[in-house]
Amino acid sequence: MKAAVNQIYGSPDVLQICRIPKPAPKAGEVLIQVHATTVGRTDSCALRAQPFFMRFVSGLRRPKHTILGLDFAGTVEAVGDAATQFTPGDRVFGLTPDGHGAHAEYLCMPEDGPIALMPSGLQFEQAVLGEGAWYADTYLNAFQLKPDHKILIYGASGAIGIAAVQLSKYYGAEVTAVVAERHLNLARSLGADRVIDYTAEDFTKINERFDFVLDAAGKTTFFRCNRLLKSTGAFSATDLGPWGQNIFLELWSSISGNHRVVFPMPKSSKALVEFLRVRMESGDLRAIIDKRYALEDIADAYRYVETGEKTGIVLIYMQ
Ligand SMILES: NC(=O)c1ccc[n+]([C@@H]2O[C@H](COP(=O)([O-])OP(=O)(O)OC[C@H]3O[C@@H](n4cnc5c(N)ncnc54)[C@H](OP(=O)(O)O)[C@@H]3O)[C@@H](O)[C@H]2O)c1
Structure with a gap:
């Protein structure tokens, strides 16, 4: 072969x-x-x-x-x-x-x-679409995303971001997707309730608060996004962040009990793939x-x- x-x-x-x-x-x-x-x-x-x-x-x-x-x-x-x-x-x-x-x-x-x-x-x-959906579902599960939660997904045009928008809508959340101008229509077509063009507007300055912020592109930090979070909100990212800070922030969050940063390790399983099969079958995920x-x-x-x-x-x- x-x-x-x-x-x-x-x-x-x-x-x-x-x-x-x-x-x-x-x-x-x-x-x-x-x-x-x-x-x-x-x-x-x-x-x-x-x-x-x-x-x-x-x-x-x-x-x-x-x-x-x-x-x-x-x-x-x-x-x-x-x-x-x-x-x-x-x-x-x-x-x-x-x-x-x-x-x-x-x-x-x-x-x-x-x-x-x-x-x-x-x-x-x-x-x-397994890689992106696997990572995305890991973060959404760590957030314990529920209907009516508000989530901002930064970098919603990569494999993880695209799956995160679709699965967040499946979980019933209100989704704000941050992408470049060339991806605005894509983000809307995935079901995002609001789209922001990061090349035209600094999304960290918007006057809105979220239950969760997911950096699906590994291009921002907790410190930049902190002000977007509600007092009970949490941040997660696909990457380690500068100097591996997301690992230390997660550790600090769990010790201090504030759970502001979650950095889960994805683990694939048959249950995950079965879940993806049902989501693809029902048209929630493409x-x-x-x-x-x-x-x-x-x-x-x-x-x-x-x-x-x-x-x-x-x-x-x-x-
Ligand atoms: N270490 C690992 O094994 C591993 C595995 C999987 C994923 N990851 C990490 O997960 C992240 C996402 O991976 P992925 O496969 O979903 O996608 P990806 O290949 O990283 O995503 C590319 C997308 O991100 C957008 N993008 C680029 N710069 C951006 C910025 N500054 N702000 C917002 N969007 C931006 C690009 O569109 P525009 O340029 O038009 O905005 C493009 O559509 C990556 O950072 C990757 O390192 C790591």
Whole structure:
């Protein structure tokens, strides 16, 4: 089978399209023929091993796993011994458990892992919104978002921001989305109640208070957004912030008991993927695809993701 392989950490130049043996499903696993995957920020951070401390998990000098890829959608080709939940021919989607393996024509997944049947009628490329939705739902759950809460989502045009707007509306919240002018219509179409163009207006100066502020682009700080929060409000962000401040602020928040900053670690599960299946089926959640690349051109997909300009998802398809 063909796969995008990185034997070393580095820029997208280190990626090679190689022919390697097709994996065989072990007991409790399914073999999936991958039809669609993505290149996301998780992949690009893993490719470069940034931040550096990632290497303590992914391999100090060289990557332990040489095929990246988190999101997948495809067809079950075979099942291992004792695997009973799926049958060959099933259309499935999900997230690879440790963020490795989907940038290949075939992939083995534990059937108890984050994998579910695709909603009927959905195209494969519409089902690979897992990374953004997974992160977004982690933050919204940490906020315990409820109907009539007011949330401001800064950077609502990336994969996480787009999913956060849609899921916040599903949870019944009132959403203010902050995006560049070119994304105002997109944010409205996702259901945002109010949109702000950050290139024309400083959103931190608006005369409104929110239960929650989510920095979905990793471009602002708690200290800039603090004044937007109600006295019981909380802030979260997708990134560590300057000098890793969000980790320390979360720690301080939990010690002081004010819970002003939450910085949850996402953990994928079958329950999450099942939740996404239902949300896609009911039309609450849809993928916004920016660009499409063949697996052979995956290095260009990484280069584009690294610009920080993508709108939603960068899709990889198998030929
Ligand atoms: N470490 C990890 O493993 C990991 C994994 C996932 C995500 N993340 C972090 O999560 C964040 C979001 O990732 P993502 O994949 O959803 O999207 P992304 O690729 O970071 O988002 C790009 C979007 O953000 C917008 N944007 C750029 N600068 C902005 C600014 N100053 N203010 C508001 N919007 C801005 C861009 O549109 P415009 O330029 O037109 O505004 C573009 O639509 C990233 O910062 C990433 O580092 C980290």
